[in-house]
Amino acid sequence: MGRRKLEMKRIEDKSSRQVTFSKRRSGLIKKARELSILCDVEVALLVFSSHGRLFEFCSGNSLTSVLERYQNHREEEKESKDADAQGSTSENGGKSHAELLQLVQRLVEEPDYEDFNVTDLVELEKDLTIALTQTRNRKVLS
């Protein structure tokens, strides 16, 4: 977005890093504001400079209210996870991707694989959904 392409790693030169920080920070805040206006959604953004200075943007009245909403959201999320964690193998969300891959592979290669029953399949579906969500999140970030 400038004269040349930047590698995605920490800018080593202190001076350029500072300049880039200043420019990109305002750009980011501008875009956060645009998103909240155009799409009529709540947005909160916090940036701490390396020297501890705080820059923030918030679509509504106060960042505090957004943060409260975040806390509520986390609690609700936790409750719903607890609710269906009854069938889950681990607290934080099903099997590892490697495990899932093996499971799916067995299922595909051996259609009569006898350890599978409806309960297993329901759990498998849930794990795949989680894995899918995680993968999508990573994609957005790359």
Next chain:
Amino acid sequence: MGRRKLEMKRIEDKSSRQVTFSKRRSGLIKKARELSILCDVEVALLVFSSHGRLFEFCSGNSLTSVLERYQNHREEEKESKDADAQGSTSENGGKSHAELLQLVQRLVEEPDYEDFNVTDLVELEKDLTIALTQTRNRKVLS
């Protein structure tokens, strides 16, 4: 940034609004991530869709830790405001803004003002820097 320029107001067509939300949200998260990597700073971003879904980005391990840092920052700020509301010359940062103003005024009006030596000037500079930082913080938060 597309075929035509968008007005900065809520997009009325529900479908376009949703599409724009999806695209700009990923763009914003990507840029938040780039800022945190390139400039080696802490960034937290929260977006609530109109249907209450949460999308978030956080540069470190957990949003919680960033939010804690935010809370601390607010407390420190409150303390420093309280401090200079008293017109303090106290521990945490030099002279009151009123005192500084007088000092600078004397310096400007009387170039030969005799009480100034290098040590005083160094201290003055330090005080001005602190005052500047406090003013900037207030500006950012307003």
Next chain:
DNA sequence: CTGTCTATGTATAATAC
């Protein structure tokens, strides 16, 4: 609703002051 394409509008890295 998700992905793709592409013309255009924006953001910004480097540079000049």
Next chain:
DNA sequence: TGTATTATACATAGACA
């Protein structure tokens, strides 16, 4: 140290699948 300019890279609106 900013501030302004410019050349590029990037984001995305609209259209379509």
